[in-house]
Amino acid sequence: MKTNFDQIINRKESKSVKWDDKVLSNMFGEEDLLPLWVADMDFQAPKAVIEAMKEEVSHGIFGYSKRKDPYYENIIKWYKKRFNWEIKKDWLVFTPGVVSAVNYVLQAFIQKGEGVIIQEPVYYPFKKAIKNNGCRVVNNPLKYHQGTYEIDFEDFEEKAREPNTKLFILCSPHNPVGRVWKKEELYRLGEICLANDVMIFADEIHHDLVYEKGAHHIFATIDPRFEDHVITATAPSKTFNLAGLMSAHIIIKNSSLKRRYKHILELNHIGKQTPISMAAVEAAYGKGEPWLEELLAYLQGNIRLMDTMVTKHLPKAKFTPPEATYLAWIDLRGYGLSGKELEEKIIKVGRVALDGGTWFGLGGDGFVRINFACPKKTLQEALERIIKAIEEE
DSSP states (O other), rough: OOOOOOOOOOOTTTTTTTOOOOHHHHHSSOOOOEOOOOSOOOOOOOHHHHHHHHHHHHHHHOOOOOHHHEEEEHHHHHHHHHHHHOGGGEEEEEOHHHHHHHHHHHHOOOOOEEEEEEEESOOTTTHHHHHHOEEEEOOOOOOOETTTEEOOOOHOOOOOSTTTTTEEEEESSTTOOOOOHHHHHHHHEHHHHTTTTTEEEOOTTTTOBBTTOOOOOGGGOOOOOOTTTTTEEEEEEHHHHHHHGEEEEEEEOOOHHHHHHHHHHHHOOOOOOOOOHHHHHHHHHHHHHHHHHHHHHHHHHHHHHHHHHHHHHOOEEEEEOBBBBEEEEEEEEGOOOOOOHHHHHHTTTTOOOEEEEGGGGGOOOOEEEEESSHHHHHHHHHHHHHHHHHOOO
């Protein structure tokens, strides 16, 4: 039975952060906005996942729980089938999310004042985590060329050589620009990091949301040497819309790195999961693949809708369809507005909440990030509002 991704589900009366008027008012200064910001989907999770959670609830006892073998087996099979990555059960460490994992890595391995490389414009919690932990942000800005983004390897190598630079946070696929890094690009980054003893934290949370089969390469698989030098962060949250279940998988082969990372988790008593989240994750990886393939096809339809509408109605805009993620990164600098002016117009005139490009750091001014993981009707209405707001004199 096919999933009806066109179904509009009322999330306004739920506990959704994305749709809550008080949250919207706090973030954007306005209530009753059409939200295309927070990176969760307006689609129900796979039916198999919902049924697994219902079965767990029907048991009626929610005591302390442990992960059983099928939980691990389904994750291991998933990575072998989709990425040809043979991970082992004892490589898996669990945290509530990828952002919390970034913080734990900083606390485990990086001293106050030491440098951490990020590639702006990039997911803004990275910078916040670095600063909150007293570390130094080292920016290796991406180069924007003819509608796409490239890595400035010369600048990256120069910054990796600095004795005080200790960690590189890789965003792969990249949020918000939607790039799927090529194998040779990842190899070159890895070579530079190894040569300069820079550890890698690879945020690969969007790795299942890639539109060309086989295009994404898990960083740890690029070269056997990298596997011992990297901490890989993944989760079912983006893939299956399970973000609220707070379950991420941190994959660490190197036993020394794993021991130090787990020590920080133990200090904070982190790593347990609820029985409901375990049931959901096990079912997602065991039975969720057909749903994911349907989702990817639907998202590609939404990308085509955006491409058509932006090309036709926003002639000064530049939109390069993302290679991955359900996040569109649109260049609106041709309209001569500052990033703040642009965001204000979309919010106050268009009545749409989205992530302003300024949120993502250097290179984001004049861009917007749109979450298109929603029914086509919702996306079309939001785009019509944005177009009207920007084109209004």
